Amino acid sequence: RIISVDGEPISGQGLQQVADLLRGAAGTCVKVVVERLGLSGSLELTVQREEVKVETVFSTVKEPGVGYIQITSFEQSTGDSFIRHLEALEASDGLGAGLILDLRNNTGGLLDEALKVAGQLVPEGEITRLVDRRGQVKDIHYSYAAGKPYPIAVLINGESASASEVIAGALQDRQAALLVGEKTFGKATVQTLEHLAGGSALRLTVAKYLTPCGRDLHGQGLEPDYYLELPEAFKYYSDFFPAILEEGDYGEEVKLLQQMLWELGYGQLTPSGYFDKSTAEALSDFQADHSLKTSGILDNLTCLRLRQAVEQLFQQADPQLKLARSLLLDPEYAVSGGG
Template sequence: MEINRKKLIFIWVAVVLILLVGSNIFTYFAAGYLTGSNDEGQTKVIKFEPAKNGYDEDTEILFETMDAITNNYYTPVDQDILIEGAVHGMIESLEDPQVQYYDSEALNTFLLDTRGSYGGIGVRIIEVGDDVVVFETFANTPAERQGLTPGDQIIEADGLDLSGKGIDFVVELLRGPANTSVDIVIKRPGADEPIALTVDREEIRVTSVFSEMLEEGLGYIKINSFDSHTAEEFTSQFKAIEQSGLSKGLILDVRDNPGGLVDQAVEIAKLLVPEGEIVRLVGRNEDVKTIYYSSAVKKPYPIVVLINEESASSAELLAGALQDRGAALLVGKTTFGKASVQQLVYLSDDQAILLTMARYFTPSGRDIHKHGIEPDFEVDMPEILRYYRYFLPGQLERGHYGPDVEMLQMMLEQTGYTIDVTGYFDEQTTRVLTDFQTAAGIKRSGVFDDQTWIQLREALDIAARKQDDQLNFALDLILKPGLWNITEGND
């Protein structure tokens, strides 16, 4: 059964990543970006300039091919399409998935995403079939104030039917200048009729850092990504919990952090990594482009960093520096293994290429690209607790079968119910689901519907925290007296 479950999770992860790429949730997935700031903090722009002596004669084949197609193909061909196709072909020939071409519209979206703020209502949405569903609402935003919740299906925006229109179309309608509004109609789980709302737009700043005191003297900081505000947010929250007292230690969580802006990770590292090297960027011909250093004093308390298979790029940079410099112990699973660094090269007509300019090496000289960073203590995490939030199968009932039913059974099992994971929605599944609905205080139908999805997600939110084996291991580890010696600290 374990082999089947892993196969099922693999299939679901593939589906999830497709959903997330389309929904911009993993905007920075497996990518590290240089902002190109100079010493004054101003952004440097790489502009493309043709070589003075032109290109090699071999490049004439490009223009000959374009002329041959333009003049002789049996139907007229737009030359712009041929040129864009040639650009994509050159990029694909590099076999580097991080290199991307952006037309003016895509470039604008990319820059909005890396900025960490935008004009909108404050939701993350995903595409489920032909429908667009609210995945998350941000705190203190118009969406939250209007009561939008995960699971709400947005069916209209400004009078336009959104069914089958795609997530990019919906994003364009929801985003807009601050101090404007958008009229939407939602279908809410459990509601008999659609709900019409007018939601104001404002400047939305996506929070990438969360912190709390787990107990007196023990702090916890979660970094979700590295956008242009992350270092500022981290510095503020880190100083606040450090002033509260970190006599027991600090847990830094970069699990499921896809990376982002390199300079943001470096600024955070300057607060935590003891005096010395943080990371070095190496370019063509192994030339060292930049070495970043820290001047910080070693912390007088232990630090544990949580990592997993989706910790990538800038998250790996930070974790690797802390591990190599003996400043922290790493707990979890081997990281993604992405140590290349990209920078935007601007082309004509507001177009650009995100081009790999360097690789980074940890302070000890490790090349982690395609290898990842191994934790000091390997600890598994139940896969279902990592991906349950992306489970949006629609209605399931007795007689149904397949991966969706199997996932539902695994989720019920994870919340403490005894159930056979078979992939068939049988009498036992109906009975267990009815028991769950009874305990949740909702209609006892034995059918997995929208209301049941909300309650099961909330139950798994609680289970995910209680059954977080990696966090629990870190808690046990950090409270062991011997940790001070392991991390070369004080007795």
């Protein structure tokens, strides 16, 4: 963890304040003092600032003929990046059995970039329409693409929102893909910020996006064609950063700890939220198997190793991904582009 930036301690400062200290002109340097988990003492690093380029598109071939593309958010150049990944998979014959598009935990971003993605996958016709508060159509966005010759499955969950829902909704309405996973968030509005006297402001909803069939997703979300909910441990492990937990503690963080240990096969735990003796014993077994001090206490290093172990298990066992793959490989369920 970061202790200081250019000699200024960051204890008690908010995330934005620390980010402001780290930012600077490209090519300049900043001195950062960090503490490392499991090691004593601090380390001073001199880091040269550079423009941060965030990659939002990732692809692979899950098995012969089944391509996989994950989009984490819609940022500048996401659309072009998606096109490159898609064309590479198509050129390598990696989509013979179909494509899995993973929009889970994608909360949206730039609509124009999402429209570029939709323009590749949605068969020729409407992608989405923008209507005002009176329901009058202000704009319609179209795709001019031919339908894909391979089936498509789209992974969604409760964090899939906004621009993600525009794509998923269009593919579902146009019968160009199957949606797999959990109901989406339900955010499809256009808002403006009106500044008022005294420094306050009022956020106004001025329009909303509808699917090609006219569905209003705001506050409703998209229902998947095939519903499958993930275990709590798989849903929330990446956000598991509690303070030190030990026997006698109680709460939702303890409950998630118990669920993570159970998924990893440690102990016959009931996720009660109470850190009892059996929880400490299961945690000690995990620590022993990962060359950690067997204290039965969840410290920072144990928590890191626990998140890593659950992430590895999730990558191997992801039930939603497995369902999507089985649907693509089963001709009874497979759908291909073109509507």
